[in-house]
Amino acid sequence: MTSEPGSGGPESFRTALARADRAALAAFVRENVSRLSESEALRCLRHPYAGEAVVREVLSVPGLLASREVRKAIALHPATPRADALRLLEDLPWRDLADVGREARTLAPVRFASNRKILERLPKLTLGEKAALARLADRPLLAALLDDGTVDVLAPLLSNPRLLEEDLTTWLLGRRPAEAQLAHLARSERWMERTAVRAALLLSSRTPRPLALSLLTGSPRPVLERLASDPAADPLIAACARSLLEERRRGPIDSPDGNL
Numbered sequence: 001m002t003s004e005p006g007s008g009g010p011e012s013f014r015t016a017l018a019r020a021d022r023a024a025l026a027a028f029v030r031e032n033v034s035r036l037s038e039s040e041a042l043r044c045l046r047h048p049y050a051g052e053a054v055v056r057e058v059l060s061v062p063g064l065l066a067s068r069e070v071r072k073a074i075a076l077h078p079a080t081p082r083a084d085a086l087r088l089l090e091d092l093p094w095r096d097l098a099d100v101g102r103e104a105r106t107l108a109p110v111r112f113a114s115n116r117k118i119l120e121r122l123p124k125l126t127l128g129e130k131a132a133l134a135r136l137a138d139r140p141l142l143a144a145l146l147d148d149g150t151v152d153v154l155a156p157l158l159s160n161p162r163l164l165e166e167d168l169t170t171w172l173l174g175r176r177p178a179e180a181q182l183a184h185l186a187r188s189e190r191w192m193e194r195t196a197v198r199a200a201l202l203l204s205s206r207t208p209r210p211l212a213l214s215l216l217t218g219s220p221r222p223v224l225e226r227l228a229s230d231p232a233a234d235p236l237i238a239a240c241a242r243s244l245l246e247e248r249r250r251g252p253i254d255s256p257d258g259n260l
Contacts, residue, residue, distance in 0.1 A: 013040060013043075014043075016028065017043060017044070017047060020047070020049060021049055022049040022051060025044065025047055025049045025050060025054060026051065026053040026054055026057075028044075029044050029053075029054045029057045029058070030053070030057050033057045033058060033060065033061055033064075034061060036058075036061075036064065038064065038067045038069065038070060041058050041061075041064050041067075041070055042069060042070060042073055044058070045058060045070070045073045045074065045077060046073065050077070050079070051079045052079040052080075052081070054079075055074060055077055055079050055080050055081075055084075056081075058070065058074060059074065059080075059084055065088075068092065068093075068096070071088045071091075071092065072088075072092060072096045072099065072100070074088055075088045075089055075092065075096075075100050075106070075110060075114075076099070076100055076103050076105075076106050077106075078105045078106060078107060080107070080110075082107055082109055082110065085106075085107060085110045086109070086110060086113055089110070089113055089114055089117060092114075094118055094121055094125060094129065094133065095132075095133075097114040097115075097117050097118050098114070098118060098133060098136055098137060098138070098141075099136075100114040101114035101115040101118065101137075101138045101140070101141070102136065102137070102138040102162070111138070112140070115138055115140040115141055116140075118133070118137075118141055119140075119141065119144055122141075122144055122145075127150065127152055127153070130145065130148060130150075130152075130153045131152050131153050131155075131156050132156075133145065134153050134154075134156040134157035134160060135156040135157075135159065135160060136160070137157075137160060137162070138162060139162050139163075139164075139167070142157065142160070142162065142163055142167050143167065143170075143171065143175075145157050146167070146168075146171045146175065146177070147171075147175060147176075149177075149178045149181065150178075150180075150181075151180050151181055151184045154181045154184055154185070155184060158184075158185070158188055158190070158191060165194050165196045165197055166196075168185070168191065168197050168200065169196050169197060169200040172197070172200040172201055172203075172204045173200050173203060173204060176206065177204065177206055179206070179208060182201065182204070182206065182207050182208075182211060183211060185197075185201060186201060186211055186214075186215055192215070195220060195222050195223055198215065198219060198220075198223050199222075199223045199226050199227065201215065202215060202216070202219070202223065202227055202233070202237060203226075203227065203230060203232060203233055205232075205234075209234065209236060209237070212234065212237050213236075213237070213240065216237065216240055216241060216244060217244070219241075219244075221245070221248065223241075224241040224242075224244055224245050224248075225241075225245065227241035228241040228242040228245055
């Protein structure tokens with residue numbers, strides 16, 4: 001593999017990369033790294049055979065490290081030495097840190113550090129930035145985003161595939177959700193179908209009684225049974241739950257004319 005970047009145009013570069021195995025790719029980057037453009041360096045780093053040898057060569061060129069995209073690609077790479085990956089996180093913006101934090105192939109300590117840096121910056125993010133982050137954040141960030149207190153952040157967070165029932169139930173029963181957030185959650189068909197979340201919303205001491213009562217009628221039996229027997233439940237809500245359970249046990253009653 002002797003082709004040089006620029007010597008035969010973009011097509012020859014792509015062809016050379018397409019034909020490279022692990023050893024050939026490492027040799028190519030070693031011989032040509034000082035001449036690689038940003039886009040070429042990124043293609044080399046994203047090559048399926050790119051290993052630590054390729055990463056170290058790119059790390060040796062200050063001009064390439066001036067590119068934010070290259071720094072991000074190196075931080076994301078599973079073959080990047082931990083110390084180098086952590087160093088490259090320092091000046092990445094929150095959006096790049098979020099990508100690093102949720103990439104499963106990235107080293108766990110690097111993911112942890114990325115998410116920690118986002119948490120440190122979270123108070124300084126705008127509402128729009130927090131809402132954008134809520135859509136893609138990894139699980140270590142979800143509790144802090146739930147605690148934001150705004151519907152603007154909760155709404156996209158509820159569609160984040162990393163959000164689990166236990167995240168919502170812990171927040172509902174152990175944190176301080178705002179009334180507007182609770183009302184928004186109650187309108188979510190997806191989450192109100194989850195028995196644990198619906199029960200936690202009804203059990204939360206911060207859920208207004210009118211909202212709780214509106215949710216009771218359509219609640220499945222397991223939710224009503226939990227409310228009826230849980231000493232932490234609002235006494236009125238518990239009594240209504242017991243009444244609904246009794247009605248369901250009796251079943252429909254025939255009217256005198258034979259109609260239900």
